[in-house]
Structures are given as structure tokens and as C-alpha cells.
Amino acid sequence: MKSVILSAATRMLVPAILALSVFVFWRGHNEPGGGFVGGLLAAAAIALLEKAEGRARAARALRFDPQSIAAVGLGCAVTAGLWGGLARGTFLKGMWPFYDIGLPFGSIFLFDLGVYLVVLGTIAAILFALEDAVSTDADPGSGGD
Amino acid sequence: MEVTLALLAGFLVAAGAYLMMSGKLLPYLFGLTMISNAANLIIFASGRLSYADPPLVAPGETAVAAGAANALPQALILTAIVIGFGLLVFALTLTYRSYYVLGTIEMDHMRAAEPPEGQG
Amino acid sequence: MGKPEAGDGQAGLWRLVPAVLAAAAFLWFAGFVGPVSRGATPEAVLPWAPSLGVEFSLRLDGLSLAFALLIAGIGAICLLYAAAYFRSDPRLTKLLVTLSLFAVSMLGLVLADDVVTLFLFWEGTTITSWILVGFDHERASARAAALQALLVTGLGGLALLAGLLLVGGEVGSLRLSGMNAAGDLLRAAPIYPWVLALVAVAAFTKSAQFPFQFWLPNAMAAPTPVSAYLHSATMVKAGVYLLARLSPAMGGTEAWFWTLAPVGGLTMALSAVWALRQPDLKMMLAFTTVTALGMMTMLIGVGTPEAVLAAMCFLIVHALYKAGLFLGVGMIEKGAGTRDYMALGGLRGALPLSFAAIALAALAMAGAPPFLGFVAKEAGYAAAGDLAVAVAALVLANALMVACGGLVAIRPFFGPVRSPKARPADPDWALWLGPCALAMLGLAFGLAPGATERALVGPMAAAVTGGPIHAHLALWHGFGAPLVLTLVTYALGVGLYLAADRLRGGLAAAEPRLPRTEGWYDAGLAGLTAFARAVTRRVQDGAMTSYLRRTFTAFALLVWGALLLGQAFRWPSLAAPPDLIDWTIVILIVLSAGLVLRTTSRLTAIAALGGIGAGIAIVFVLYGAIDVAMTQLFVEILVVIFIAIAMVRLPATGPMPFRPRDAAVAAALGIGIAAGTLAMLGTDLDRFMTTFFETASYPQAKGRNVVNVILVDFRGLDTMGEIAVIVIAGVAAVAALRAGRGALR
Structure with a gap:
């Protein structure tokens, strides 16, 4: 049931949307966007x-x-929390080691990246599992595979 | 607009509850979606509304300019939407799987956990 | 598995760790004997819930210290005994852990000065007791006994909390020491009878007083070290402890006397008679434990300094000899194979150590000089004084204890040799060390009554009466009424011992015709179960739609209840009426929702659902929530994709006829929600948090998008919880999709 038009459009659109999702995630701390929106966009x-x-x-x-992506995302968030926890004694305390040289990387960025990966990974995992189930399950009325 | 949103939320809750009580799987999911939408609207209205700018700190400033939209309900709703989506998808997969295992979309016929008396 | 003997012998020195810890605790507490006997009361306080006046506070006075020493000391012995008794049993770890938890709870109970702390540890002992009584959980009788112990003592725990909180409200302090200081206020208060009733229920259930006495003999389903520790030496004395602890606050009234003394006396007399009925030595000891608890309750009810001194002295004596006897009976069972004294005899040569330990403990139980038991009994007679009924009950109970002492110490050890085991022998050191030590201690205390009183019993009694005690313990009181009563007791006891077999037969024959107080427990439990079954059949009909209808009805009732019965509210102003754009969006959403309600086409329904979501996203955009709008929009797209995929396989829903009843419930709920939201909009908006986030976002968190900064920084912990939920939902959804295919086909 492949559509040629959809297929062609997708080939151009998908890289663009993925790039957009990274951009939206990247600027999220200062402009509208962020991990949730970026992750949803990538999942779309x-x-x-x-x-x-x-x-x-x-x-x-x-x-x-995809489930590993989600797990890594959760790991990023926990790591970001422990970072502040170990360095400053407060779990999830924001850490900005490169802020003075103009780079906005730090524990908060890592945390937001975790959110992005969790959203993307989870949705993709459910999507694939649902598609697998739909394509292999027989009709329940037909009485067997 | 808050007053209108309150009435709209009430309407969505009523419609969602009615659908959920239908006893069919898909309308149940539709109803669930409507109720979570209504809940988000209520939280949004609770922060009071105006045609306002988003709560962003302009470059060169240190605080949000006066008159911007209330940021707090927005943060609450944003995660609520994503959580609501997770819940909905989980309910959807359960729906799908229970239809295959139990062979019915009538929720009242799904009696695996509480079989009718005499069949336990 | 390859080495079945691995559990034996020295394989696990760890088994001794709990016993060593308890012994260390004993030594630590022993260091307080000197200061406390001179009147010190060390305290430790940690704030817990300051806004409620609740704190975690411990206090050590004479009463607490004596109990702490018993708990730690007998605990060390019983933990050592248990480690040996269950040496090759795989459940040993569970037993030791639960026993240790119990010991901690019990220590907390007697050290607590705060009401909530006390209740917490009180329930801790109830729960660990439940686990331990049901230790042989494969046996239905053990499970039933455990449940009974839990329900009866749990009932008492609730009464305790209610009673003590009432006291706290009356005297304005949740400290037990504060309550004791405000005794006059409490005794004069109108709630005093209620408080007394509640505290009495708590004490009577925990200490197995009439009419709650039945659970304790049933609790003998527990293993021997557990019975020795919980159900004779320590936990069952918690009720007595409670009464003693609250004596200064509540004691000394007519009501106190008439509540405690008759119940204690009746329990004492009845259980002593029934002890003779038991051919099983352990059951016999259980009934005499109830006797002893009744005696202490009665003496505390009498409440004179002499009576309190006698009660406290007897408490120490009883803990020592009864734990020793229980452990000794366990040695007989290990060594000879049974604890039914009808099947035992002539074992003094084969089990010399068991015999020595049991004989010494039995002499203490019988109240023979020069054991401390004799001292306590004399003190009891002196305290009962001219209360003829009490004296008669005491004589009867003590005489029966003489007889029981004889049965446990003489029948298994003299006469022709009888034993189910072919070669009966004493068990190893870990089993005999404890009982022998306890027996020697009982003798040593009796030989030095003056020192015992100064160090232990005197400070205990002083804590109970609230002042120094002028009565004294002594081995020799001179010729007088107590001595005469003691001689009468011995004579009667010997007579009862000689007639024991005939009396047992008579009691066994009479038993079925007598009323049982356990009946109310059985009837109550059956009634509760029947009620639950009736409610379940009525409410839980298995139809999902009924559950949903009830849930929504209850929700609507709650909302309307809050609106109609709650505080008065004002409607929000209509200062900014919706304009054309607003109306357009609202109408779009309402029409879409109506379409979802009416259509039978699934595709139309999904499209309309998307319409609702898109409309809401536009609301978000218009009112300055750009992040939320984007999220809403992408989620809406994904929802449609997901439902569309699943729908391929799901059958059409079919026509849905109008359901007036559901519509009524839904309308009531919807109108309630709308009205509730309007009422909420009528309140003043507090922008405190918003202002904080708006001004702190950039300077503190280095982010210009306030919504994002709240999510990932200020409220990062919430967000972490939320993404964890998303991951869990994903794992569950994938599992549901992959597993269980065709399970019921």
C-alpha cells in the first residue's frame, strides 16, 4: 500500500523535520521549544x-x-541530576561549566536532551510494536493463524 | 475568554464521560482524550488569559516584560499533555490487545478478571 | 544443594549476629541502671511533624529501663536459642530478621515518649507478631491464629491511637510525660471515661485480658523461641506496660479500679483453671501467662504503692521464669520428641540440664523461697490486704501455678522412663545456656531482694506511682497474714497437683458446654465477611460500564457537594467578553465534539477528535502559550496516527443508541465541572510563583524561555518523574503488544 507521492515527499520531508526537531530542541532554553516539543517532532x-x-x-x-534510546534518555536525566547532586549537594542543581566561555552546555542541557530522547524513543517503540502487532495478528474471529 | 473556556471544559467533560460510559472500546478512548483536553483547558484558564506575549525574557532584559502570559500553568499543561498522550497510547495498546485476547469490543463482555457467578 | 549439611555447624556464624547485637544493647542499657535509679530520665527528641506537634521522642525512666533490659536480655537469649533451634531450617533468616525487627519495635514501644511514636512501635510489634505466629504458614491453623492475633491486637492499636490523641487534645501535649504531669486535669475532664475505655481496650487486647484472652493460647502456633520471647516475656506485657505508664495520668480513680481489677482478677482465675486442662506443656504455660498478666492488671488496678511494687516485682519474675520454662519445654521437645507430659516421664537422667533449668524456673513460678517469685507473691498478698475477693482469687491462681509448676517440673522427669524418642538427650549449648541463665538469675534476684528493689523494681514502681515508694521487698516479712496465705497456697497447690489428672478430665468433659468468649470474634469475622460478600455482589457486578457510571456519579456528587456545601464563592466578572475569534474556535471545538458523539464512522470520529485538539492548540497560541500549542499539535498528530494504525484491526463500533441515564450523569458532571471552574475563576489569582519564575529564570537559571526553565530546572524533579512515567508506559505498552497473543483462544 505504498504511495509514490507520499514516498517521494517523505524522502525530502523527513530529514528536514528531523533537523527542525534538533533545532527546536536546541533553542528551547531561550525560545519556544525544548525537549518535549523536539522529541514529539522527531517522533512525528x-x-x-x-x-x-x-x-x-x-x-x-x-x-x-527505540527502547534503548528511551533508556539512555532517562539515564541522561538521572546523570544530570547526580551531577548537580555530587558537585553542589542538591540533586538536579543546574551546572554550567562552560557558561563563562559562551557555551550553554551543562547539566540542564543534558537533562533536556534526556527528555528529548525519552519522548522520541518511547513513542517510536510503541509505534513499531503496534505496527508489528497489526501486521502479524490474525483476525480474532478467524480462529487461528 | 476564561468564562467561555469553563463552559467549554464542562461540555467536553460531559461529552467525554458519555462516550466512556458507552461500553465500546474506541469511543471510550475518544472520551478519555476529551476529558484530558478539558483538564488542560481548566488549568490554562486558572492562570487567567489575555492576548499576551509568551513568557520569554527579551534579550538584554533579566525578567519577563509585564503583561506576558502566565508561565506556570503552561509548564503544568505541557507535561500533562505528554503524560496524557502516554496514558492514551497505553490504553490504546491495552484496548487492542484485549480485543485480540478476549475477542470482543464490548467492555461489559470482558469478564476474565471477574467471571459471572457460576462460571468462576 | 550438594551439601545438605552445609547449614549445620559453624557454617553460619552470622546466625549469632542478632543475639550478639541484643546482648550489646543489654549491656548498654545496663549502664543506665545507676543513673536512672538515682532519678535521671535521659531523653532524645527529633522533630518529626512539627506542625502537628508530633515528634520522635524517647525517654528512659525506671519503667522503660526495666522493660528495655528484659527486651534486650531475653532477646539475646531467645535469638541465640532460635539460631540453634532452627539451625538447619531454610527459614532461619526470615525468623531472625523478623525477631530482630520485633525487638526493635518493642524497644521503641517502651522507650517512646511521644504518642505517635508509641503507636508506631505498638503497631510494629503487632505486625511482627502476626508474621511470627503465622511462621508455619503452610498450616491453616497457624494462619488463622496469626490473623486472629493481628485483628484482636490491631483493634486495640486503633483504640490506643484514638484514646491517646483524645488525651493529647485534652491536656495539650502529645508527650506521655506531659500527660502524666497533667493527671488531675485529665481525671476531671468529661472525656475521661471514654479515654479510659479506649486505653483499657488497647491494654486488654494486647495483654490478653478477658474477653480478649483467647488469642494468646492460639498464638502458640508460633515456634518455641517466639512464644518464649513475644508471647510470654515481652510483647504481651505491652498492655500492662501501657496501664503502668499511664497510671499517673489516669489511675487512682474509682473507674480505674473497677475497670482493671475485676477484669484482671477474672482473667487470672479463669485462665489458671484452664491451664490445668492442657496436656500440652506449652499450652499450659500459655494459659499461666494469661494468669500472670491478669494478676499484674489487677494489681495495677488496685494502684496502691504496695500493689504497684508487687506488680512490678512480679513482672520481672514472670518474664524470667516464663521465658525459661518456654525455652525449657522447647529443650524437652527437641530432646525427647514431644511436649505432651502424658507421654513423658523419668527423663531427669537423660536430660539433666533441661531438668535443672525447668526445676529452678518452676520453683520461681510456684513462689518457693528463696526465689524472687516468693518475694513477689508475698508482696501481692500484702498489697491485696483486706480485699477479700482479690485475696481469694490470688490464692486460687497462685495455687494453680504451684500445681502447673509441679506438672512441668515433675511429670516429665520422674517416674518410669517414657519418651517418643528412642534415645532422649539434652540439646547443645546454645539451647541450654539461656534457660539456665534465666533460672539462675531468678534465684540471684530472690537472694538479694534489697538490691533488686533499689536497682530495678523500686525505680519502676516510682515511675508508675509518680513518686518514691515507701514499701519494701523482703524475703522474710515476719509472721503475718501473707505467710499464712502462702502456706494455704502451697497446701492447695499440692492438692491440685495430685488431683490434676482427674481435674483435667473433668474440665475436658465440661468444655463443650461452656460459653466461649472466642465466639464473638468468630461471629464478628463471619458477619464482616458476609457483609463484604453482600456488598461485593451488589456493587461489583463485573460490568465495566456500571463501574464507570458509579465513578462519574460519585465524581459529580463530589463536585456538586463542594459547590453547594462549601464556602460561598463569587462568579467571575465578564469584563473581557469573548470576541469573534474566540467564538469561532469554541464553536469549532463544540461541533467537533458533537460529531464524535454522533457519528458511527470511525474515520469521521478521528478527524473530529483532531479538530478538537487543533482548536485547543489555537487557543493556546492566541493566549501566549506557544510551547504548549506546539506540544498539543504534535501530540494530536501522533494520536491520530496511533488510533489509525490500531483501527485497521478493530471492528466498527456499530450504532450507539441514545442512553438517557448516562446522558443525565454526564450532564450533571459537565455542568458541575463548568460551575466549579467558574467558582475557581472568581477567586483572586496569586501570582507569587509566577513572578518568582519570571524574575529568576534568566539570572538564576540562565534561560529566557520561562516555561522550559520551569520544566527542566526549577521543577526538574517533577519532569524527571514524568519522563520516568512515559518510559514505564512505553515498556508496558510494548509488553502488552508483544505478549499474550491469543492467550484465551
Whole structure:
């Protein structure tokens, strides 16, 4: 059930949306955007790719197992928390080691990255699992596979 | 607009509750979505509304300019939307799986956990 | 698995760790004996819930210290005993851990000075007791006994909390020491009878007084070291402890006397008679434990300094000899294979150490000189004085204890040799060390009554009466009424011992015809179960729609209740009426929702659902919530994609006829929500937090997007919880999709 038009459009759109999602995430601390919005946007791109080109293509575009991406995201957030906790004694205390040289990297950025990865990974994981189930499950009325 | 939103939230809750009580799986999910939308609207209205700028600190300033929208309810709703989405998707997968396992979309016929007396 | 003997022998020195810790605690507490006997009361206070006046506070006075020494000392012995008794049992770890938890709870109970702290530890002992009584959880009888102990003592725990909080409200202090200082105020208060009733229920359930006495003999389903520790030496004395502890606050009234003394006396007399009925030595000891608890309750009810001194002395004596006897009976069971004295005899040669320990403890129980038991009994007679009924009950109970002492110390050890085990022998050192030590201690205390009184019993009694005690303990009181009564007791006891077999037969024959107080427990439990079943059948009909209807009805009732019964509210002003754009969006949303309600096409419904979401996203954009709007929009897209995928496989819903009843419930709820929201909008907006976030966002958190800064910095912990929930929802959803395919097909 592949549509040529959708397929062609997707090939151009998906990289653009993914780039946009990274941009939205990146500027989120100072302009509208952030981890939640960026993650949702990236997940929407993956969903679009999946519908147009199939699950295998979408999984390849993602490169990593989506549940692992979500787990890494949660790990980023916890690490960001421990960073402030160990350095300043307050869990999730914001740390900005490079702020003075003009780089906005720090524990808060890491935390937001965690949010981004969790949202993207989780949605992609459910999407793939649902698609797998739909494509392999027989009709319940038909009485067997 | 707050007053209108309050009435709108009430309407969405009523419609959502009615759908959830239908006993069918898909309308149940639709109703759930409506109620979580209504909850977000109520939180949004509680921060009071005006045609305002987003709560951003302009370059060169150290605080948000007076008259900007209330940032607090926005932060609450933003996560609520994502959590609500997670809940909905989870409910959807359960719906899907229970339809396959139990063979019905009528929720009242799903009696695996509480079989009718005499069949336990 | 390859080495079945691995659990034996020296394989686990760790087994001794709890016993060593308890012994260390004993030594630590022993260091306080000197200061406390001179009147010091060390305290430790930690704030807990300051706004409620609740603190975690401990206080050590004479009463607490004596109990702490018993708990730690007998605890060390019982933990050592348990480690040996269950040496090759895989459940040993569970037993030792639970026993240690119990010991900590019990120590906390007797050291607590704050009411809530006391209650917490009180419940801790109840719960650990429940686990330990049900230790043999494969046996239905053990489970039933455990549940009974839990329910009866749990009931008492609730009464305790209610009673003590009432006292706290009356005297304005949640400290037990504060309550004791305000005794006159409390005794004159109108709530005094209620408080007394509640505290009495707590004490009577915990210490197995009539009519709650039945749970304690049933609790003998627990293993021997547990029975020795919890159900004779320490936990069952918690009720007595409570009465003693609150004596200065509540004692000394007519009501106090008439509540405690008759119940204690009745319990004492009845249980002593029933002790003779038991051929099982452990059951017999359980009934005499109830006897002893009744005696202490009665003496505390009498409340004179002499009576309190006698009660406290007897408390120490009883803890020592009864723990020793229980452990001794456990040695007989290990060594000879049974604890039914009808099947035992002539074992003094084969089990010399068991015999020595039991004989010494039994002499203390019988109240023979020069044991401390004799001292306590004399003091009891002196304290009962001219209360003829009390004296008669005491004589009867003491005589029966003489008889029981004889049964446990003579029947298994003299006469022709009888034993189910072919070669009966004493068990190893870890088992006999404790009982022998306890027996020797009982003798030593009796030989030095003056020192015992100065160090232990005197400070205890002083804490109970609230002032120094002028009565004294002594081995020799001279010729007088107590001595005569003691001689009568011995004569009667010997007679009862000789007639024991005939009396047991008679009691066994009479038992079925007598009323049982356990009946109310059985009836209550059955009634509760029947009630629950009836309610369940009525409420839980298994239909999802009924549950939802009830949930929404209850929700609507709550909202309307708050609106109609709550504080008066004002409606919000309509200063800024909605304009054309607002109306357009609202109408779009309402129409979409109406479409979802009416349509039978799933595709239309999903499109309309998207319409609602898009409309709400526009509201967010218009009113300055750009981040929220983007989130809403992308979520809406993903919702439509997900439902569309799943829908491929789900059948059409079919026509949905109008349901007036559901519509009424939904309308009531919706109108309530709208009205509630309007009422909320009528209140003043507090912008304190918003202002903080607006001004602190950039200077403190280095971010210009306030919403994002709140999410990832100021309220980062919330967000972390939320992404964890998302991950969990994802794992669960994937699992639901992958697993269980076709399970019921």
C-alpha cells in the first residue's frame, strides 16, 4: 500500500523535520521549544517515515533500538541530576561549566536532551510494536493463524 | 475568554464521560482524550488569559516584560499533555490487545478478571 | 544443594549476629541502671511533624529501663536459642530478621515518649507478631491464629491511637510525660471515661485480658523461641506496660479500679483453671501467662504503692521464669520428641540440664523461697490486704501455678522412663545456656531482694506511682497474714497437683458446654465477611460500564457537594467578553465534539477528535502559550496516527443508541465541572510563583524561555518523574503488544 507521492515527499520531508526537531530542541532554553516539543517532532518524523516507507526503513533511520534510546534518555536525566547532586549537594542543581566561555552546555542541557530522547524513543517503540502487532495478528474471529 | 473556556471544559467533560460510559472500546478512548483536553483547558484558564506575549525574557532584559502570559500553568499543561498522550497510547495498546485476547469490543463482555457467578 | 549439611555447624556464624547485637544493647542499657535509679530520665527528641506537634521522642525512666533490659536480655537469649533451634531450617533468616525487627519495635514501644511514636512501635510489634505466629504458614491453623492475633491486637492499636490523641487534645501535649504531669486535669475532664475505655481496650487486647484472652493460647502456633520471647516475656506485657505508664495520668480513680481489677482478677482465675486442662506443656504455660498478666492488671488496678511494687516485682519474675520454662519445654521437645507430659516421664537422667533449668524456673513460678517469685507473691498478698475477693482469687491462681509448676517440673522427669524418642538427650549449648541463665538469675534476684528493689523494681514502681515508694521487698516479712496465705497456697497447690489428672478430665468433659468468649470474634469475622460478600455482589457486578457510571456519579456528587456545601464563592466578572475569534474556535471545538458523539464512522470520529485538539492548540497560541500549542499539535498528530494504525484491526463500533441515564450523569458532571471552574475563576489569582519564575529564570537559571526553565530546572524533579512515567508506559505498552497473543483462544 505504498504511495509514490507520499514516498517521494517523505524522502525530502523527513530529514528536514528531523533537523527542525534538533533545532527546536536546541533553542528551547531561550525560545519556544525544548525537549518535549523536539522529541514529539522527531517522533512525528519517524511516524511519517514508517507510514510511507515501512517499518524496516524507519527502524534503520533511527539506527538504535527505540527502547534503548528511551533508556539512555532517562539515564541522561538521572546523570544530570547526580551531577548537580555530587558537585553542589542538591540533586538536579543546574551546572554550567562552560557558561563563562559562551557555551550553554551543562547539566540542564543534558537533562533536556534526556527528555528529548525519552519522548522520541518511547513513542517510536510503541509505534513499531503496534505496527508489528497489526501486521502479524490474525483476525480474532478467524480462529487461528 | 476564561468564562467561555469553563463552559467549554464542562461540555467536553460531559461529552467525554458519555462516550466512556458507552461500553465500546474506541469511543471510550475518544472520551478519555476529551476529558484530558478539558483538564488542560481548566488549568490554562486558572492562570487567567489575555492576548499576551509568551513568557520569554527579551534579550538584554533579566525578567519577563509585564503583561506576558502566565508561565506556570503552561509548564503544568505541557507535561500533562505528554503524560496524557502516554496514558492514551497505553490504553490504546491495552484496548487492542484485549480485543485480540478476549475477542470482543464490548467492555461489559470482558469478564476474565471477574467471571459471572457460576462460571468462576 | 550438594551439601545438605552445609547449614549445620559453624557454617553460619552470622546466625549469632542478632543475639550478639541484643546482648550489646543489654549491656548498654545496663549502664543506665545507676543513673536512672538515682532519678535521671535521659531523653532524645527529633522533630518529626512539627506542625502537628508530633515528634520522635524517647525517654528512659525506671519503667522503660526495666522493660528495655528484659527486651534486650531475653532477646539475646531467645535469638541465640532460635539460631540453634532452627539451625538447619531454610527459614532461619526470615525468623531472625523478623525477631530482630520485633525487638526493635518493642524497644521503641517502651522507650517512646511521644504518642505517635508509641503507636508506631505498638503497631510494629503487632505486625511482627502476626508474621511470627503465622511462621508455619503452610498450616491453616497457624494462619488463622496469626490473623486472629493481628485483628484482636490491631483493634486495640486503633483504640490506643484514638484514646491517646483524645488525651493529647485534652491536656495539650502529645508527650506521655506531659500527660502524666497533667493527671488531675485529665481525671476531671468529661472525656475521661471514654479515654479510659479506649486505653483499657488497647491494654486488654494486647495483654490478653478477658474477653480478649483467647488469642494468646492460639498464638502458640508460633515456634518455641517466639512464644518464649513475644508471647510470654515481652510483647504481651505491652498492655500492662501501657496501664503502668499511664497510671499517673489516669489511675487512682474509682473507674480505674473497677475497670482493671475485676477484669484482671477474672482473667487470672479463669485462665489458671484452664491451664490445668492442657496436656500440652506449652499450652499450659500459655494459659499461666494469661494468669500472670491478669494478676499484674489487677494489681495495677488496685494502684496502691504496695500493689504497684508487687506488680512490678512480679513482672520481672514472670518474664524470667516464663521465658525459661518456654525455652525449657522447647529443650524437652527437641530432646525427647514431644511436649505432651502424658507421654513423658523419668527423663531427669537423660536430660539433666533441661531438668535443672525447668526445676529452678518452676520453683520461681510456684513462689518457693528463696526465689524472687516468693518475694513477689508475698508482696501481692500484702498489697491485696483486706480485699477479700482479690485475696481469694490470688490464692486460687497462685495455687494453680504451684500445681502447673509441679506438672512441668515433675511429670516429665520422674517416674518410669517414657519418651517418643528412642534415645532422649539434652540439646547443645546454645539451647541450654539461656534457660539456665534465666533460672539462675531468678534465684540471684530472690537472694538479694534489697538490691533488686533499689536497682530495678523500686525505680519502676516510682515511675508508675509518680513518686518514691515507701514499701519494701523482703524475703522474710515476719509472721503475718501473707505467710499464712502462702502456706494455704502451697497446701492447695499440692492438692491440685495430685488431683490434676482427674481435674483435667473433668474440665475436658465440661468444655463443650461452656460459653466461649472466642465466639464473638468468630461471629464478628463471619458477619464482616458476609457483609463484604453482600456488598461485593451488589456493587461489583463485573460490568465495566456500571463501574464507570458509579465513578462519574460519585465524581459529580463530589463536585456538586463542594459547590453547594462549601464556602460561598463569587462568579467571575465578564469584563473581557469573548470576541469573534474566540467564538469561532469554541464553536469549532463544540461541533467537533458533537460529531464524535454522533457519528458511527470511525474515520469521521478521528478527524473530529483532531479538530478538537487543533482548536485547543489555537487557543493556546492566541493566549501566549506557544510551547504548549506546539506540544498539543504534535501530540494530536501522533494520536491520530496511533488510533489509525490500531483501527485497521478493530471492528466498527456499530450504532450507539441514545442512553438517557448516562446522558443525565454526564450532564450533571459537565455542568458541575463548568460551575466549579467558574467558582475557581472568581477567586483572586496569586501570582507569587509566577513572578518568582519570571524574575529568576534568566539570572538564576540562565534561560529566557520561562516555561522550559520551569520544566527542566526549577521543577526538574517533577519532569524527571514524568519522563520516568512515559518510559514505564512505553515498556508496558510494548509488553502488552508483544505478549499474550491469543492467550484465551
